[in-house]
Amino acid sequence: MNQSSDLDLELSESEMHLYSRQILLDGWDIEAQEKLKLSNVLIVGCGGIGCASAELLARAGVGKMTLIDADTIEISNLQRQMAFTEMDLGFYKAEILAKRLMSINPHIQVNSITAKLDASNAESLIASQDVVLDGCDNFTTRYSVNAVCKQFNVPLISASAIGFQGQLFMVEGDSACYECLFPKEQHMNESLRCADSGVLATTPNVMASLQAHHALLYLGLNLTPIKQKLLLWDGLSMKQRILGFNFDENCPICQAR
Numbered sequence: 165m166n167q168s169s170d171l172d173l174e175l176s177e178s179e180m181h182l183y184s185r186q187i188l189l190d191g192w193d194i195e196a197q198e199k200l201k202l203s204n205v206l207i208v209g210c211g212g213i214g215c216a217s218a219e220l221l222a223r224a225g226v227g228k229m230t231l232i233d234a235d236t237i238e239i240s241n242l243q244r245q246m247a248f249t250e251m252d253l254g255f256y257k258a259e260i261l262a263k264r265l266m267s268i269n270p271h272i273q274v275n276s277i278t279a280k281l282d283a284s285n286a287e288s289l290i291a292s293q294d295v296v297l298d299g300c301d302n303f304t305t306r307y308s309v310n311a312v313c314k315q316f317n318v319p320l321i322s323a324s325a326i327g328f329q330g331q332l333f334m335v336e337g338d339s340a341c342y343e344c345l346f347p348k349e350q351h352m353n354e355s356l357r358c359a360d361s362g363v364l365a366t367t368p369n370v371m372a373s374l375q376a377h378h379a380l381l382y383l384g385l386n387l388t389p390i391k392q393k394l395l396l397w398d399g400l401s402m403k404q405r406i407l408g409f410n411f412d413e414n415c416p417i418c419q420a421r
């Protein structure tokens with residue numbers, strides 16, 4: 165799905181109006197807004213996390229977004245996946261979300277892909293992105309996204325939410341990676357998927373907001389406050405902790421570089 169739009173670098177008058185509250189912000193100027201306009205972002209997974217982070221980036225003015233998700237909308241998604249209504253049941257998540265983003269912000273381009281991210285499409289999808297936001301519901305895709313982001317040196321901001329708990333981290337440049345943090349052998353054995361476990365309506369939306377916020381800091385201001393750090397959010401105590409993590413000398417992804 166494509167929409168031709170304002171591809172010029174300079175912001176039009178209507179874009180200046182739309183983003184005026186951001187441009188007014190101390191520390192966020194027209195230059196930061198123009199950087200957003202020129203940015204390409206891939207959203208992996210259009211569930212509870214992808215819905216909210218994609219919408220925030222669309223409203224904030226990220227110029228080009230690609231959404232990938234093979235799933236269709238089910239009734240049990242509506243409890244937390246903010247882009248969808250009962251009218252959308254049975255339709256592809258990526259397509260409904262793309263339509264919503266374009267109706268919110270006509271100045272951006274949105275592409276939707278109704279397939280799984282796998283070996284056949286991962287490289288072509290990821291290589292040209294400025295940042296990838298992973299919010300998918302399974303470890304297989306998370307490991308693939310991490311490997312290809314490392315291979316092409318594309319920054320990755322990854323968010324997850326299960327139960328009352330959320331996690332967020334960034335892999336960028338020379339940093340240790342997802343597989344350093346969560347070695348594959350240990351984690352692939354756990355069959356835990358977001359799709360199979362309980363989650364409070366708010367938890368994925370909290371984590372998506374933190375993920376989108378970090379993406380804006382990175383794209384507009386080149387800030388990376390949680391590069392090679394793991395942010396843990398506990399939804400019962402509402403406490404947030406940020407921990408560093410190190411390279412795993414056995415990580416095959418980092419060894420390959």
Ligand SMILES: [Zn+2]
Nearest residue numbers: 341344415418
């Ligand atoms: Zn690694």
